[in-house]
Amino acid sequence: YGTSSANEKGHLTIGEVDTIELARQYGTPLYVYDVALIRERARGFKQTFERLGVTAQVAYASKAFSSIAMIQLIEEEGLSLDVVSGGELYTAIKAGFPAKRIHFHGNNKSAEEITMALDYGIGCFVVDNFHEMNLLQSLCERKQVKASILIRVTPGIEAHTHDYILTGQEDSKFGFDLHNGQAQEALNHALNNQSLHLMGLHCHIGSQIFETTGFIKAAEKMIQKLAEWHEEYQFTSEVLNLGGGFGIRYTKEDTPIAPSNYVEDIIGEVKRMMGEKGLNMPEIWIEPGRSLVGDAGTTLYTIGSTKEVPDIRTYLAVDGGMSDNIRPALYDARYEAVIANKPEAKRENTVSIAGKCCESGDMLIWDLPIAQASPGDILAVFCTGAYGYAMANNYNRIARPAVVFVENGNASLVIKRETNEDLLRLDVPLHKTV
Ligand code: LLP
Numbered sequence: 001y002g003t004s005s006a007n008e009k010g011h012l013t014i015g016e017v018d019t020i021e022l023a024r025q026y027g028t029p030l031y032v033y034d035v036a037l038i039r040e041r042a043r044g045f046k047q048t049f050e051r052l053g054v055t056a057q058v059a060y061a062s063k064a065f066s067s068i069a070m071i072q073l074i075e076e077e078g079l080s081l082d083v084v085s086g087g088e089l090y091t092a093i094k095a096g097f098p099a100k101r102i103h104f105h106g107n108n109k110s111a112e113e114i115t116m117a118l119d120y121g122i123g124c125f126v127v128d129n130f131h132e133m134n135l136l137q138s139l140c141e142r143k144q145v146k147a148s149i150l151i152r153v154t155p156g157i158e159a160h161t162h163d164y165i166l167t168g169q170e171d172s173k174f175g176f177d178l179h180n181g182q183a184q185e186a187l188n189h190a191l192n193n194q195s196l197h198l199m200g201l202h203c204h205i206g207s208q209i210f211e212t213t214g215f216i217k218a219a220e221k222m223i224q225k226l227a228e229w230h231e232e233y234q235f236t237s238e239v240l241n242l243g244g245g246f247g248i249r250y251t252k253e254d255t256p257i258a259p260s261n262y263v264e265d266i267i268g269e270v271k272r273m274m275g276e277k278g279l280n281m282p283e284i285w286i287e288p289g290r291s292l293v294g295d296a297g298t299t300l301y302t303i304g305s306t307k308e309v310p311d312i313r314t315y316l317a318v319d320g321g322m323s324d325n326i327r328p329a330l331y332d333a334r335y336e337a338v339i340a341n342k343p344e345a346k347r348e349n350t351v352s353i354a355g356k357c358c359e360s361g362d363m364l365i366w367d368l369p370i371a372q373a374s375p376g377d378i379l380a381v382f383c384t385g386a387y388g389y390a391m392a393n394n395y396n397r398i399a400r401p402a403v404v405f406v407e408n409g410n411a412s413l414v415i416k417r418e419t420n421e422d423l424l425r426l427d428v429p430l431h432k433t434v
Pocket of ligand 1: 061064082105204206207208243244245246287288289290291327331386387
């Protein structure tokens with residue numbers, strides 16, 4: 001995975017840093033991000049568009065992993081940013097990210113969040129529903145400002161992925177239905193509104209998608225509508241946002257195509273279809289999250305207790321679990337892992353990796369082929385960079401892990417480990433405390 005390999009001590013290294021040293025220095029569980037790999041992915045997307053001669057904005061979907069350092073890295077690479085809440089927006093602004101390159105998503109943005117975004121002067125609101133459109137309009141009027149918007153549509157595409165991360169189908173909480181007149185009504189509304197500047201359409205069909213067919217079908221449906229709307233309203237879309245969702249390889253069963261191939265395939269078709277309809281090629285926006293950071297993240301855990309269930313399985317428990325990675329419990333997500341202090345040792349056992357939370361479903365990996373492990377060994381779980389730390393929680397009042405960035409042999413702490421004191425920060429006692 002990425003720049004991981006083994007050093008002369010036989011330890012797993014990431015970004016040329018010894019993971020056992022990292023575990024010693026920062027403690028476990030620890031999230032380790034391979035910065036070179038994130039840069040490579042970011043450049044890969046940008047260069048593909050350049051090679052195709054298509055003007056584009058690659059917006060990192062910061063829900064996958066947001067922190068000040070992460071946003072600064074995205075800024076260094078010249079990408080744009082997708083935020084979905086006041087919290088993500090605030091993080092971006094505090095990181096010094098240029099507001100003009102921020103796109104604001106969400107199916108229930110509050111008046112406070114919209115106000116904050118207008119005050120910062122963000123680049124674009126991706127409007128999800130009529131309530132939001134009215135709210136945005138009235139807030140713009142009050143402030144005497146104009147907001148640029150995209151209309152989010154649901155094109156009625158069923159992508160093949162887990163139900164919880166499907167978003168483009170008709171029966172979805174997101175967006176205006178493209179086919180029953182809703183999207184057209186939204187278009188009309190936006191075009192007749194002095195406070196709103198309609199830049200174009202957005203859709204996102206789902207996440208962890210391995211094929212380009214769904215993206216192309218969604219684009220086809222949107223382009224068909226754009227052609228109709230061009231006729232009827234002389235509306236020209238400046239932007240076509242195709243969302244994120246490009247899949248990555250968590251285990252060898254996963255068969256995604258290379259990130260740049262997704263773009264090449266999809267954009268080739270978009271160009272062709274726009275040409276067929278006699279429409280000008282709009283600026284293309286995409287919003288990758290997982291495919292930018294997913295395989296750049298590795299979680300290090302310390303192995304503790306074991307339990308044998310004779311003839312059935314061996315449970316090996318680590319010092320984290322669903323509190324730092326809820327994806328296995330929530331989506332039945334699969335991961336690969338090795339023992340970081342001997343990644344090349346023969347994987348002659350099969351064990352199931354349990355977390356430490358009081359919940360039977362707190363299992364990280366079932367039936368993992370692994371080398372002989374003992375308490376104190378470090379387990380490295382790969383591909384945890386997207387929706388891992390981002391979905392971490394304090395179940396059982398377990399403190400959230402620390403996060404380090406590694407690159408060219410150097411490590412830097414980018415999120416501190418939570419302390420027990422941090423866990424009490426918001427508590428208001430009934431009585432005087434000790
Ligand atoms: N754009 C929109 C509008 C989205 O809703 C999402 C993800 C993305 C972009 C980025 O998708 P990506 O490239 O990361 O697939 N927690 C789930 C994933 C939820 C995705 C939600 N939306 C997981 O852990 O798999």
